[in-house]
Amino acid sequence: MSATTTNPFKTGQKIAVPAKDDGGLWGYLRNYGQRVRGGDMGALPAVLGLIVLSIIFSVARPSFFTPANFANLLTQAGPIVVIGMGLVFVLLLGEIDLSAGFASGVCAAVLAILLTTHGYPWYVGVAAAIVTGVVIGLLLGFLVAKVGIPSFVVTLAAFLGFQGVVLWLLDEGTNISVRNDVIISLENEYMPPLVGWALAALMVLGFAATQLIQQRNRRRRGLPVLLWQVVAFRVVGLAVLVGIAVAVLNEERSRNALFSLKGVPIVVPVVGVLLLLWTFVLRRTAFGRHIYAVGGNREAARRAGIAVDRIRISAFVICSAMAAVGGILAASMARSVDPNTGGSNVLLYAVAAAVIGGTSLFGGKGRVLDAVLGGLVITMIINGMGLVGWSSAYKYVATGIVLLLAASVDAFSRRRAAASS
Amino acid sequence: MGTPLLELRGINKSFGPVQVLRDVAFQVHPGEVTALVGDNGAGKSTLVKCIGGIYPSDSGEYLMEGKPVHVHNPRDAASHGVEIVYQDLALCDNLDIVQNMFLGREKKSGMILDEPTMEQLAQQTLASLSVRTVKSVRQQVSSLSGGQRQTVAIAKAVLWNSKLVILDEPTAALGVAQTQQVLELVRRLADNGLAVVLISHNMNDVFAVSDRIAMLYLGRMAAQVKTSDVTHSQVVELITSGRSGTLGLAEEGAAA
Numbered sequence A: 001m002s003a004t005t006t007n008p009f010k011t012g013q014k015i016a017v018p019a020k021d022d023g024g025l026w027g028y029l030r031n032y033g034q035r036v037r038g039g040d041m042g043a044l045p046a047v048l049g050l051i052v053l054s055i056i057f058s059v060a061r062p063s064f065f066t067p068a069n070f071a072n073l074l075t076q077a078g079p080i081v082v083i084g085m086g087l088v089f090v091l092l093l094g095e096i097d098l099s100a101g102f103a104s105g106v107c108a109a110v111l112a113i114l115l116t117t118h119g120y121p122w123y124v125g126v127a128a129a130i131v132t133g134v135v136i137g138l139l140l141g142f143l144v145a146k147v148g149i150p151s152f153v154v155t156l157a158a159f160l161g162f163q164g165v166v167l168w169l170l171d172e173g174t175n176i177s178v179r180n181d182v183i184i185s186l187e188n189e190y191m192p193p194l195v196g197w198a199l200a201a202l203m204v205l206g207f208a209a210t211q212l213i214q215q216r217n218r219r220r221r222g223l224p225v226l227l228w229q230v231v232a233f234r235v236v237g238l239a240v241l242v243g244i245a246v247a248v249l250n251e252e253r254s255r256n257a258l259f260s261l262k263g264v265p266i267v268v269p270v271v272g273v274l275l276l277l278w279t280f281v282l283r284r285t286a287f288g289r290h291i292y293a294v295g296g297n298r299e300a301a302r303r304a305g306i307a308v309d310r311i312r313i314s315a316f317v318i319c320s321a322m323a324a325v326g327g328i329l330a331a332s333m334a335r336s337v338d339p340n341t342g343g344s345n346v347l348l349y350a351v352a353a354a355v356i357g358g359t360s361l362f363g364g365k366g367r368v369l370d371a372v373l374g375g376l377v378i379t380m381i382i383n384g385m386g387l388v389g390w391s392s393a394y395k396y397v398a399t400g401i402v403l404l405l406a407a408s409v410d411a412f413s414r415r416r417a418a419a420s421s
Numbered sequence B: 001m002g003t004p005l006l007e008l009r010g011i012n013k014s015f016g017p018v019q020v021l022r023d024v025a026f027q028v029h030p031g032e033v034t035a036l037v038g039d040n041g042a043g044k045s046t047l048v049k050c051i052g053g054i055y056p057s058d059s060g061e062y063l064m065e066g067k068p069v070h071v072h073n074p075r076d077a078a079s080h081g082v083e084i085v086y087q088d089l090a091l092c093d094n095l096d097i098v099q100n101m102f103l104g105r106e107k108k109s110g111m112i113l114d115e116p117t118m119e120q121l122a123q124q125t126l127a128s129l130s131v132r133t134v135k136s137v138r139q140q141v142s143s144l145s146g147g148q149r150q151t152v153a154i155a156k157a158v159l160w161n162s163k164l165v166i167l168d169e170p171t172a173a174l175g176v177a178q179t180q181q182v183l184e185l186v187r188r189l190a191d192n193g194l195a196v197v198l199i200s201h202n203m204n205d206v207f208a209v210s211d212r213i214a215m216l217y218l219g220r221m222a223a224q225v226k227t228s229d230v231t232h233s234q235v236v237e238l239i240t241s242g243r244s245g246t247l248g249l250a251e252e253g254a255a256a
Helices: A024-037 A044-060 A067-092 A100-117 A122-147 A151-169 A181-188 A193-220 A228-249 A267-284 A286-296 A298-303 A308-334 A346-357 A368-388 A392-420 B044-051 B074-079 B097-101 B115-128 B146-158 B176-191 B203-209 B232-241
Strands: B006-015 B018-028 B033-038 B059-064 B082-085 B164-168 B195-199 B212-217 B220-226
Touching: A024 A228, A044 A346, A044 A368, A067 A100, A067 A181, A067 A228, A067 A267, A067 A286, A067 A308, A067 A346, A067 A368, A100 A122, A100 A151, A100 A308, A100 A346, A122 A151, A122 A181, A122 A308, A181 A267, A181 A308, A193 A228, A267 A286, A267 A308, A267 A368, A286 A298, A286 A308, A286 B097, A298 A308, A308 A346, A346 A368, A346 A392, A368 A392, B006 B044, B018 B033, B018 B044, B033 B044, B033 B176, B033 B203, B033 B232, B044 B082, B044 B164, B044 B195, B074 B082, B082 B146, B097 B115, B097 B146, B115 B146, B146 B164, B146 B176, B176 B195, B176 B203, B195 B203, B203 B232, B212 B232, B220 B232
Parallel strands: B018 B220, B033 B195, B033 B212, B082 B164, B164 B195
Antiparallel strands: B006 B018, B006 B059, B212 B220
């Protein structure tokens, strides 16, 4: 295979760079409108959902729209978002991992046993939990990719199996508490206000710098560049959103004058780093490109020389490893691990998070950011309905309906995309 | 006529008891479109797969630019500059044109994908093929028409310094205007100095673009002639009976 690529026809002809097909800002907006109508809605449903839900719940319960509840919302969303991020990789391949919830339970149990029962330091526990996740992912991926069992069946079996493993690890259902300060702080501590501001500034500046460098590189090569208004809108938009969030979180939330409660929850930068990491992997590396390719057309990927089996196994490994991280966050939030950690509807919430955010159940389409946006929507529903005082019965029904709605948006946008091509 | 770019001599290929290719000789010259025609089951696809290294041939010689080479797998074929565009295009709908053209062979700087370089090369390749039908190389393939997809698949094949491009029925599923576009593109590939093999069932296409026609009949090369030397009906006769006047295979008895 020739590794060098040169223009195959060096006939000295002038290379015509296509003229920019936009008509300024207006053209860009019109293009965007067309894309949305064509079924490519991106994050739009999730963002609209967030806005509508916050209005409804704020009207129903004013206590919903307070800094204290905002901080609650973010910490509650942690495990769901992280498990959802991992699921995005599996969903991108058009597969499903039904066992991610209980996999997170198994990993959390490993963590709790090592920390509490055996007294290991936190990093040993965290490493062991993540390694457990990787091993689980290897096993699932092997069964799906090499043995050829549909992922639905493999992970359904694992869903039942891991439920048993958690019980066994916890001696038929005892509750192991987690008392390690580092682990507990993940979901229960807050950053000093100044650190919050510094991180926010770093994030916005970093984003602006990457955008500007990208545009400069493209302009230098004579490639079409984005309108400066669009770049400015993105940077300023991010700055405003992050700024408001940090300002709200840095407000005093304690009702007790004796101690102070303010700052950005520690879990937020943790999720932020994971978001950056996996977005980088998916968008900027060949591995990420190959995940999309395998999800879009497995045969084409195979013919292009991509090791399809390896890609499929790695997606399951990433999913289970992220489930382990989600399990650690869940253990931190509950300050303990019990047989129900990662159980009941954790998996459903995580899948719903990815799908509501815009990741397709049919494979080939999705971003890690989807899990964050969708996870916030899901958490807002749980949190809001809790505040309004609805019973669990309603919560289950409402969450189910939201998942169905998200899946129908997905199916609908696929139909639109198919019809418009 | 100079050395052919690709020359096959005495190629035999059997699948179990069935001999699909019998003593096939085949030549492809640079700068020419060689049409490979034959009825269903004549062995066109098998011959192409032997060239592409998907099936190793049982016996016979494989020469590139006069030198014998060994082609055991698709990677070998690609390293000799042979690219095949299959009928079912093998494009990923969810990726854009650039991403598809570089799929599996992405340009990287360090571990990061080098998007600007890839976009530039894709654009240059499309421009060198005088493709004007695609608006942006960052369009998703799902938004392209059948003809545009075929164009992308062909551009993908010529991106890699290939010398020989084999097109398996590129116009089979296309409308009139799009067929015309693709045929023009096929002609341009040859005019740019590549060797092109065009598999087709459509005699109009074959006569419109090819310089030579190779006719397979029941696993044997019935004839390989200049397009200008034969008529439409002669080709059809060669395809259906293996002979036409003085052209083609000798009588069955005499051949044995």
